[in-house]
Amino acid sequence: TPPSIIRNFCIIAHIDHGKSTLADRMLQLTGVVDARAARAQYLDRMDIERERGITIKSQAVRMPWTITDEAAAAHDTEAGTYVLNMIDTPGHVDFTYEVSRSLEACEAAILLVDAAQGIEAQTLANLYLAMSADLHIIPVLNKIDLPSANPEKYAAELAGLVGCEPEDVLRVSAKSGVGVEELLNEIVKQIPAPVGDADAPARALIFDSVYDTYRGVITYVRVVDGELTHRDRIKMMSSNATHELLELGVISPEQVKSDKIGVGEVGYLITGVKDVRQSRVGDTITTQNGAATESLGGYKHPNPMVYAGLYPIDGDQFGDLREALEKLQLNDAALTYEPETSGALGFGFRCGFLGLLHMEITRDRLEREFNLDLISTAPNVVYEVVMEDTSRVEVTNPSEFPEGKIHEILEPVVRATILSPSDYIGTIMELCQTKRGNLLGMDYLSEDRVEMRYTLPMGEIVFDFFDQLKSRTKGYASLDYERKGEQAADLVKVDILLQGEPVDAFSAIVHRDSAYGYGVQMVAKLKELIPRQQFEVPIQAAIGARVIARENIRAIRKDVLAKCYGGDISRKRKLLEKQKEGKKRMKMVGRVEVPQEAFVAALATG
Numbered sequence: 001t002p003p004s005i006i007r008n009f010c011i012i013a014h015i016d017h018g019k020s021t022l023a024d025r026m027l028q029l030t031g032v033v034d035a036r037a038a039r040a041q042y043l044d045r046m047d048i049e050r051e052r053g054i055t056i057k058s059q060a061v062r063m064p065w066t067i068t069d070e071a072a073a074a075h076d077t078e079a080g081t082y083v084l085n086m087i088d089t090p091g092h093v094d095f096t097y098e099v100s101r102s103l104e105a106c107e108a109a110i111l112l113v114d115a116a117q118g119i120e121a122q123t124l125a126n127l128y129l130a131m132s133a134d135l136h137i138i139p140v141l142n143k144i145d146l147p148s149a150n151p152e153k154y155a156a157e158l159a160g161l162v163g164c165e166p167e168d169v170l171r172v173s174a175k176s177g178v179g180v181e182e183l184l185n186e187i188v189k190q191i192p193a194p195v196g197d198a199d200a201p202a203r204a205l206i207f208d209s210v211y212d213t214y215r216g217v218i219t220y221v222r223v224v225d226g227e228l229t230h231r232d233r234i235k236m237m238s239s240n241a242t243h244e245l246l247e248l249g250v251i252s253p254e255q256v257k258s259d260k261i262g263v264g265e266v267g268y269l270i271t272g273v274k275d276v277r278q279s280r281v282g283d284t285i286t287t288q289n290g291a292a293t294e295s296l297g298g299y300k301h302p303n304p305m306v307y308a309g310l311y312p313i314d315g316d317q318f319g320d321l322r323e324a325l326e327k328l329q330l331n332d333a334a335l336t337y338e339p340e341t342s343g344a345l346g347f348g349f350r351c352g353f354l355g356l357l358h359m360e361i362t363r364d365r366l367e368r369e370f371n372l373d374l375i376s377t378a379p380n381v382v383y384e385v386v387m388e389d390t391s392r393v394e395v396t397n398p399s400e401f402p403e404g405k406i407h408e409i410l411e412p413v414v415r416a417t418i419l420s421p422s423d424y425i426g427t428i429m430e431l432c433q434t435k436r437g438n439l440l441g442m443d444y445l446s447e448d449r450v451e452m453r454y455t456l457p458m459g460e461i462v463f464d465f466f467d468q469l470k471s472r473t474k475g476y477a478s479l480d481y482e483r484k485g486e487q488a489a490d491l492v493k494v495d496i497l498l499q500g501e502p503v504d505a506f507s508a509i510v511h512r513d514s515a516y517g518y519g520v521q522m523v524a525k526l527k528e529l530i531p532r533q534q535f536e537v538p539i540q541a542a543i544g545a546r547v548i549a550r551e552n553i554r555a556i557r558k559d560v561l562a563k564c565y566g567g568d569i570s571r572k573r574k575l576l577e578k579q580k581e582g583k584k585r586m587k588m589v590g591r592v593e594v595p596q597e598a599f600v601a602a603l604a605t606g
């Protein structure tokens with residue numbers, strides 16, 4: 001395929017603004033799938049994605065589109081049949097790096113915004129990414145069929161952001177199809193053809209890689225220079241590992257084998273590799289013979305930013321959990337895990353995630369696809385503790401917090417963008433203040449919508465920032481954040497003790513100013529949840545040896561049989577058996593018996 005007829009683009013959109021519907025409509029109009037099959041939504045393959053309404057994995061689809069003579073005249077372009085490659089981008093903050101790689105594979109981005117809602121923070125963040133990658137932006141308002149649509153207002157907003165005239169903002173209804181042909185014509189007209197050196201050594205960018213049970217890893221690439229043929233042996237430039245190419249081709253809408261893919265083309269490769277970590281997003285592929293010497297650049301190793309312990313509620317499921325994590329990792333290069341033991345929760349794994357959503361999705365999949373019942377500890381970020389003797393300790397788990405003399409503690413910081421109706425500026429500022437935020441700037445997108453930029457400690461964001469933001473703004477504010485270095489902070493580890501024994505699952509690293517609040521809250525919660533014992537049980541929160549909060553669970557004489565007035569023997573036996581059964585689910589913390597449900601409940605509402 002000559003590059004001159006190729007157009008590569010992605011769609012940047014907020015969840016529910018209609019990306020999948022538009023993609024389906026395009027597939028249908030270009031004849032790639034018929035209307036009925038389109039409804040199955042080809043681009044979002046995983047059930048969870050569909051249910052949660054988010055796109056996690058980016059994939060690509062190739063569509064032919066013919067510009068008729070009339071269309072050519074109307075759009076001031078050349079008639080003929082073009083090849084459109086639509087690359088699906090993940091939409092959420094946790095996947096910024098993946099988004100940036102799929103943007104790199106395109107010449108343009110369609111900025112798709114719901115005409116009744118306007119742009120959201122994540123979309124704005126992705127728009128900025130696309131602009132800084134020098135992509136051509138085609139602003140499009142969707143859902144113009146809705147009675148609540150306000151295309152005039154939002155066209156002005158988008159024009160302001162993109163730097164065009166409001167009348168250049170296209171208006172479509174992905175649902176009814178209105179305006180979508182027009183959009184396809186504009187794609188051909190506005191998007192520049194890919195540029196690359198066909199005679200240079202092959203270089204292809206990996207923008208996605210997916211594990212398939214039957215075929216192993218399927219790697220999605222955009223060829224930048226040269227070509228890849230099915231006879232080549234390929235080389236991953238970050239690791240120099242080489243692999244035989246078993247198959248290559250394009251997706252339209254299923255895999256279609258081909259002999260080679262060249263400059264500007266988007267396609268898939270299969271090498272027999274069994275694990276996506278051997279075929280990393282952002283890496284450059286070249287051929288073993290006549291290899292390129294310089295990679296395309298921008299490769300970044302995914303580093304987990306948020307850690308949490310995952311434990312099976314039923315200890316017998318530990319082995320199943322390990323197997324499930326192994327399987328998930330085949331398809332998720334960013335997920336890390338290692339076994340850990342908790343006095344309160346038993347055997348489990350400390351897992352690393354890109355962010356909160358990544359964590360939630362992973363947990364969800366473990367529970368649903370693998371039928372596990374899990375409890376997770378409160379998530380925490382990675383701290384670097386510098387000791388007075390200048391040694392450094394990386395803390396991914398509160399239990400690793402060092403004992404000795406600490407010089408300083410460095411915490412990760414993010415740059416957050418919040419978009420909100422201007423009515424909520426006050427309450428958002430208040431929230432950010434209590435979360436140790438620093439206002440960097442504020443801009444009005446329109447009369448009543450504002451963009452606020454903050455630096456915030458990442459540890460505060462993973463705690464409950466997002467929930468609070470949503471509840472304070474009735475769900476109207478949206479948030480995006482990216483890692484921006486670290487800062488020294490006055491942090492302490494708060495332990496929760498039952499009868500003097502620390503309960504590891506509840507230890508947390510918090511700012512000194514929030515330590516008291518955390519302590520009081522956890523102690524009160526546990527008092528509610530832990531049943532009385534034969535003896536009095538003190539619950540304490542402590543920083544080191546200093547107790548900062550305390551409650552007591554009063555003793556009872558637990559004489560269950562006393563309840564059975566009369567001498568019904570079988571009833572007594574039943575009660576005793578029931579009590580024995582209950583015991584199995586008890587965890588001992590020192591001398592104190594705690595039902596596991598108490599831990600689960602305390603952590604769940606954390």
Ligand code: GTP
Nearest residue numbers: 015016017018019020021053054055143173174175
């Ligand atoms: P994810 O892929 O789940 O991130 O969301 P999405 O952005 O792809 O949204 P999706 O296409 O699933 O559409 C979200 C909702 O908006 C669905 O209920 C669609 O039927 C509806 N929708 C999409 N386009 C239009 C449109 O043009 N008009 C109207 N009225 N509804 C639309």
